[in-house]
Amino acid sequence: MNMCNHKLYILLLLSSSLLSHTLMAAPDHFEKNNTTIVWESSSDLETTVRNLKNAVVGRNFRLIREQSLDQGFVKARDENRQQHIIYFCNFSFLNRAMAIEPRIGLLLPYRITVVKEKDGRVLVYAVDPWKLSKLFKNTKLDDFSKQLSTEYHEIIEEAAL
Amino acid sequence: MSGPRLAALAAPLLWQLTTAVIGAEEVLTLRVPLAFPEAMAKLQSVLKTQGHTLSRIQRVDLGLERHGYKSDKYRVVFFGRTKEIQRWSKQYPELIPFLPYKIVIFAEEEDTLLVAANPEHLLPAAEKKLQPMLRRWHGDLRRIFRDMGKE
Numbered sequence: 001m002n003m004c005n006h007k008l009y010i011l012l013l014l015s016s017s018l019l020s021h022t023l024m025a026a027p028d029h030f031e032k033n034n035t036t037i038v039w040e041s042s043s044d045l046e047t048t049v050r051n052l053k054n055a056v057v058g059r060n061f062r063l064i065r066e067q068s069l070d071q072g073f074v075k076a077r078d079e080n081r082q083q084h085i086i087y088f089c090n091f092s093f094l095n096r097a098m099a100i101e102p103r104i105g106l107l108l109p110y111r112i113t114v115v116k117e118k119d120g121r122v123l124v125y126a127v128d129p130w131k132l133s134k135l136f137k138n139t140k141l142d143d144f145s146k147q148l149s150t151e152y153h154e155i156i157e158e159a160a161l
Numbered sequence: 162m163s164g165p166r167l168a169a170l171a172a173p174l175l176w177q178l179t180t181a182v183i184g185a186e187e188v189l190t191l192r193v194p195l196a197f198p199e200a201m202a203k204l205q206s207v208l209k210t211q212g213h214t215l216s217r218i219q220r221v222d223l224g225l226e227r228h229g230y231k232s233d234k235y236r237v238v239f240f241g242r243t244k245e246i247q248r249w250s251k252q253y254p255e256l257i258p259f260l261p262y263k264i265v266i267f268a269e270e271e272d273t274l275l276v277a278a279n280p281e282h283l284l285p286a287a288e289k290k291l292q293p294m295l296r297r298w299h300g301d302l303r304r305i306f307r308d309m310g311k312e
Binding site: 034035036037064069070071072073074080083087089091092094095098102103105106108109111113115117123125126127132134135136137 | 187188190214215216217219221224225227228230232235237239241243246247250254255257258259260261263265267269274276277278279282283284285286287
């Protein structure tokens with residue numbers, strides 16, 4: 001291997017290592033058999049929130065509101081801004097789902113939470129609609145919850161990478 | 162026995178029958194023989210009595226109507242104990258997607274239905290350290306549903 005090829009090889013190796021680190025999903029023990037989706041973002045909290053909002057709107061969902069997790073529990077000035085929730089919905093989609101399963105409200109509003117941990121990592125959390133919908137034991141809901149789950153994963157993946 | 166006396170005796174039984182918790186496993190469901198506004202007011206009172214803070218009410222019906230869909234009264238009530246929500250969300254990040262707690266409340270004909278997910282079924286693979294929290298949370302929900310079921 002000449003010097004040029006050697007450098008290229010090292011560069012490829014480094015890129016590959018960096019990419020695999022960046023694409024790393026969050027600790028998978030959170031997700032195993034659980035009803036949640038967890039991803040580690042490669043961006044800071046503000047950028048991740050911005051990316052999520054763009055991804056949500058880009059998939060024809062309507063942003064309902066965003067807030068800190070403890071909003072409504074503490075005074076506005078005391079809210080923990082490191083735990084940020086984005087709520088969104090697609091009312092046409094929801095209207096169809098409610099006709100199938102009136103208890104669908106347990107999945108509402110659609111929600112993704114972004115948290116900046118003490119160690120600086122930014123984690124993105126959501127309930128997986130497909131897994132949570134199993135609680136209803138209503139197979140008619142499967143298509144809806146699978147589709148919604150796919151949307152959640154794509155939104156989070158797009159925003160967190 | 163006179164009609165009114167019989168009715169008075171039967172009323173608590175009828176209440177018990179109509180407020181029975183249906184399917185107390187994965188999803189807690191309670192039907193209360195109250196119109197939606199009364200049931201909503203009662204839920205707010207029960208939450209306050211049990212030491213919870215109601216952080217927000219999401220008016221799903223309003224959102225649907227604004228987008229041209231017809232809907233009966235349908236709300237999602239977010240609540241919890243402030244210290245608990247703050248502590249749990251920091252110490253147990255696995256719980257974050259589920260905090261604050263929520264109860265879905267909606268009108269169904271003359272009655273009102275309350276629905277909540279059983280916390281002990283939300284994280285079946287949760288580590289042992291989480292189990293006491295999930296049990297406590299489940300207990301909170303059952304107490305709320307019990308008091309909602311009282312006449």
